[in-house]
Amino acid sequence: MSVVTRFAPSPTGFLHLGGARTALFNWLYARHTGGKYLLRIEDTDRKRSTPEAINAILDGLEWLGLSPDETPVYQFSRRERHAEVAAQLLEHGHAYRCYCTPEELAEMRQKAKTEKRSVRYDGTWRDRDPADAPEGIEPVVRFRAPRSGKTIIKDAVQGTVTIDNSDLDDLIMLRADGTPTYMLSVVVDDYDMRVTHAIRGDDHLTNAFRQTQIFQAMDWQPPIFAHIPLIHGPDGTKLSKRHGALGIEAYREMGYLPEAMLNYLCRLGWSHGDDEFFSMDEASSWFEIADVNKGASRIDFDKLTNLNAKYIDASPNERLLNLIAPDIEKRTGKPLNDETRRRLSEGMNSLKQRAQKVSELIDNSLFYCVSRPLDYSEKATRNFDYASRSRLSSLLPKFAAVDDWTQDVLEKLVKSHIEDTGEKLGEIAQPLRIALTGTTVSPGIFEIAAVLGKEETIGRIEDAIAPP
RNA sequence: GACCCCAUCGUCUAGAGGCCUAGGACACCACUCUUUCACAGUGGAGACACGGGUUCGACUCCCGUUGGGGUCGCCA
Numbered sequence: 001m002s003v004v005t006r007f008a009p010s011p012t013g014f015l016h017l018g019g020a021r022t023a024l025f026n027w028l029y030a031r032h033t034g035g036k037y038l039l040r041i042e043d044t045d046r047k048r049s050t051p052e053a054i055n056a057i058l059d060g061l062e063w064l065g066l067s068p069d070e071t072p073v074y075q076f077s078r079r080e081r082h083a084e085v086a087a088q089l090l091e092h093g094h095a096y097r098c099y100c101t102p103e104e105l106a107e108m109r110q111k112a113k114t115e116k117r118s119v120r121y122d123g124t125w126r127d128r129d130p131a132d133a134p135e136g137i138e139p140v141v142r143f144r145a146p147r148s149g150k151t152i153i154k155d156a157v158q159g160t161v162t163i164d165n166s167d168l169d170d171l172i173m174l175r176a177d178g179t180p181t182y183m184l185s186v187v188v189d190d191y192d193m194r195v196t197h198a199i200r201g202d203d204h205l206t207n208a209f210r211q212t213q214i215f216q217a218m219d220w221q222p223p224i225f226a227h228i229p230l231i232h233g234p235d236g237t238k239l240s241k242r243h244g245a246l247g248i249e250a251y252r253e254m255g256y257l258p259e260a261m262l263n264y265l266c267r268l269g270w271s272h273g274d275d276e277f278f279s280m281d282e283a284s285s286w287f288e289i290a291d292v293n294k295g296a297s298r299i300d301f302d303k304l305t306n307l308n309a310k311y312i313d314a315s316p317n318e319r320l321l322n323l324i325a326p327d328i329e330k331r332t333g334k335p336l337n338d339e340t341r342r343r344l345s346e347g348m349n350s351l352k353q354r355a356q357k358v359s360e361l362i363d364n365s366l367f368y369c370v371s372r373p374l375d376y377s378e379k380a381t382r383n384f385d386y387a388s389r390s391r392l393s394s395l396l397p398k399f400a401a402v403d404d405w406t407q408d409v410l411e412k413l414v415k416s417h418i419e420d421t422g423e424k425l426g427e428i429a430q431p432l433r434i435a436l437t438g439t440t441v442s443p444g445i446f447e448i449a450a451v452l453g454k455e456e457t458i459g460r461i462e463d464a465i466a467p468p
Numbered sequence: 469g470a471c472c473c474c475a476u477c478g479u480c481u482a483g484a485g486g487c488c489u490a491g492g493a494c495a496c497c498a499c500u501c502u503u504u505c506a507c508a509g510u511g512g513a514g515a516c517a518c519g520g521g522u523u524c525g526a527c528u529c530c531c532g533u534u535g536g537g538g539u540c541g542c543c544a
Contacts, residue, residue, distance in 0.1 A: 010544045045543055102542065109541085118470040119540055140542055158473065167471050167540095175542040182544045205472065206539045229474075229537090236536065264480095267493085271481055274492045293474095293481080296537060300479045303494040313507080354506040364505095414503090429503030441505040 003035025004196045007061075007068070008075075008186070010042040011053035014247025015060035017299065018201060018231045018239055021265040023066045025228060025292070026199045028266070030069070031284035038193060039068035043076045044185050060248035064258050065280070073193065075185050082180035085188050085218065086141050086173050094217040095173060097139035098125040120169035141174035143183075143214060151209045156197070156226035156289040163209050171210055183207065187214045190223050199226040199289070202296070203238070226289050229269050229296040236298060243299075255357030257315070260308035268297045277310060309356040317348035324362045331362070332369050343368040346451045350443035367437040368451070373463040374438035383440060388431035389465045394421065395428060396461055399454075407450040414446070435464035 005026040009019050023039075030037035039061070043049035061067050089095035098121075100108075105121070112119045126144065133139065146165045153161045173184035180188075186207075190198060198208075205227045215222040233243030251261060262280055270293065272278075272286040312320065321344055325336050336344075344351075347368055355361035367374065376384065395417055402409060414432075418425055433445050436457060442448060449457045 008544090012544075042544060048543070098542095100542095105542085113469080115469095120470090161472070163472070169540090172542050177542080179542090181542070186544090201538095202473075203538055204544090207544090209472090227473090232537075234479085238538075267480060269480090274482060276480090276493050295474050297480060300494065303480065306494055309507090350506090356506095425503050427503090433504060439504090443505085445503060 001196060003030060003033040004038060004194050005030045005035065005199055006038040006040050006190070006193065006195050007066075008040040008042050008189075008200070009057050010045065010048075010182075011050060011057060012045065012048040013053055014056045014249065016239065016245050016247060017265065019057075020060065020064060020066075020248050020261070021231060021268060022200055022228065023061060024064070024262060024265055025226075025270070025287075026197075027066045028280070028284050028287040029197060029199060029289060032287045035196070036069045037066075038070055038195070039072040040189060040193070041072050041074050042182060042185070043074055044079070044180055044182055046076070046179070049076075056247055056249065063248065063252055064262060073189065075189060076179075078185070078189060078192075079180055081192070082185050082188050083174060083178065086180065086184060089143065089173070089214075089217060090141060092217075094144050095141050096126060096144055096170075097130060097133070098142045098170075098172075099133050099137050099139045100124055101137065118167070121171075123170060126170060138176040140172045140176050142170040143173050143210075143217070145170050145210070145213050151212055153205075153208050153212060153225055155205070155208070156199075156224055157229075157292045158202075158205065158227050158294060161205065163206075165213075168209060168213070173214075183210055184214065187211050187218070187220075187222075191215070191218070191220050195223045197226060197289075198223045199228060202227045202229050226292070228292055229294060231268055232296045232298045234298055234300075236296075239299060255359035255361070256304070256308050257311045257358065260304065260311040263311070264304045264307050268299070269293045277307070305356050312352050312355050312358065312361060315352065317345050317352070320348060320352055320358075320361065321345055323358055324365060327359075327362045328365065328369050331366060336369070340369045343451050347443065347448065350447055354443070364442070367439065367442065367448075370438075372456075372459050374460065376434065376438045377440070379440050380434040380438055384431060384434045384464070387427075388434070391421075391423065391428050392431050392435060392461050392465050395432075396458070396465070399458055399461065402454065405450065405454040407444075407446045410449050411446040431464070432461070435461045 007019075007023040007026045009015065027037045029035070041054055041057070043054070058072070086095060090097075108122060109119050121142070125142070145168050149165050150162050151165055151168070155161055171183050172181055174180055208225045208227065212222050231239050233239045233245065235243070239245045248261070252258070259280070263278065266280075266283050267276065270287070270291055272283070272291065275282075321341065329335055344365055347365070351361060351365055355364055395414070398413055398417060399410075402413065414428060415425070418428060429445050430440070432449075433442055434440060436445065436448050436452060452460070
């Protein structure tokens with residue numbers, strides 16, 4: 001039987017890192033086995049599901065390259081089928097109507113809490129004569145869960161997990177308004193979609209028991225469950241907004257590359273020996289659920305950033321150029337012309353080597369794109385003193401006399417210049433850097449001068465030594 | 469509180485009883501390279517939570533303790 005996996009987010013917020021990794025593992029496993037990877041939007045909670053969230057999830061997945069193999073299934077659109085299954089369950093005595101009001105249930109929970117008992121539905125209506133039904137109250141439909149015995153799950157990650165049925169209560173399958181709840185919908189949809197492997201967060205482990213019971217009541221074969229450990233925040237608790245947990249699109253905006261995100265997420269809870277830096281093609285050929293760890297892992301932004309730097313460095317210049325172009329145009333307020341494009345692509349090799357994020361690449365590339373006179377950074381202004389000015393003045397005529405304007409020639413020229421003057425290289429290189437870039441940090445200064453061209457270089461030096 | 473799960477450097481992890489003097493990556497600290505910042509390279513510091521078993525031999529298996537996490541909604 002061919003593998004079918006699914007990612008089943010509820011559209012109540014953005015696609016966060018945990019969700020992205022769950023999607024990734026499902027994708028990876030489907031790719032590894034030559035199976036299918038599906039997406040199901042679990043929007044049965046009409047109050048909290050939003051179209052914005054759906055878009056955020058779809059866009060996020062697309063950015064990561066984790067779009068589903070088939071058109072997404074919207075769970076709410078299948079509500080009639082869910083209700084039909086509930087009716088069947090009702091008919092066969094696997095479910096019953098419960099007339100408790102939400103207020104009564106809240107009271108029940110409160111009481112259980114104060115008496116320090118476990119908080120479960122007490123089964124008031126489980127065996128009660130439906131004739132007792134109070135007037136004017138729309139009932140919910142509850143699953144008649146087995147009261148004794150055990151439910152066992154053979155989880156592909158967690159191993160065999162057993163729970164006493166007495167620890168579970170009768171969950172609600174149909175709300176008072178007749179709409180299905182998550183617990184029922186998941187079972188029906190996983191069955192109807194022929195899902196073979198439900199790879200999802202560890203926080204669903206308890207649900208898996210309830211769902212298994214429903215599968216059993218319907219006499220359906222449940223999928224193989226694989227409960228992957230959660231991603232925790234730096235403090236070791238479930239990742240949440242409190243940790244500044246953001247949607248995947250925020251990472252995109254911060255300047256992370258999708259392949260870096262993927263590579264990083266992949267290494268959280270899964271590993272293949274000592275491999276750290278690898279493509280998703282490699283990962284999918286290696287990916288076995290058995291290699292997924294059981295313990296939760298914490299997010300480590302330093303490592304993500306480090307990986308991102310590696311991916312930026314490994315990216316083709318053309319791609320980076322296209323990536324940064326829109327932002328650069330926004331920052332300079334003018335479209336990128338051929339000359340700036342040329343400069344950027346010639347300078348990109350050194351530029352990309354020192355950027356950890358795309359946003360940094362943009363910052364550091366800007367000096368190639370702005371027109372004279374340059375704005376100097378505060379530090380640059382502070383470090384550009386009288387001596388700097390006079391050093392550049394004495395170098396300027398030599399630059400002006402150069403015909404063969406190459407990095408090599410310029411470097412030799414400056415080196416012989418300092419032999420004449422007795423200056424240290426840094427004493428001339430740093431002012432030159434400020435003149436050419438407006439900053440104190442940049443790629444090699446001779447490369448920059450070469451890329452900038454003779455006219456622009458000389459112009460920038462003249463700007464720098466001109467009286468303020 | 470009840471139930472379930474987990475436990476190797478600060479973090480992510482390798483480790484399937486002898487291969488372990490516990491390996492790699494990030495971060496950290498030195499040094500090298502060097503015109504700045506990076507990159508790169510070399511080296512360093514840094515962990516098997518604890519206690520019992522089992523075994524000739526436990527990071528690896530079993531039990532307990534401790535610690536951490538998750539779940540207990542007409543949310544998903």
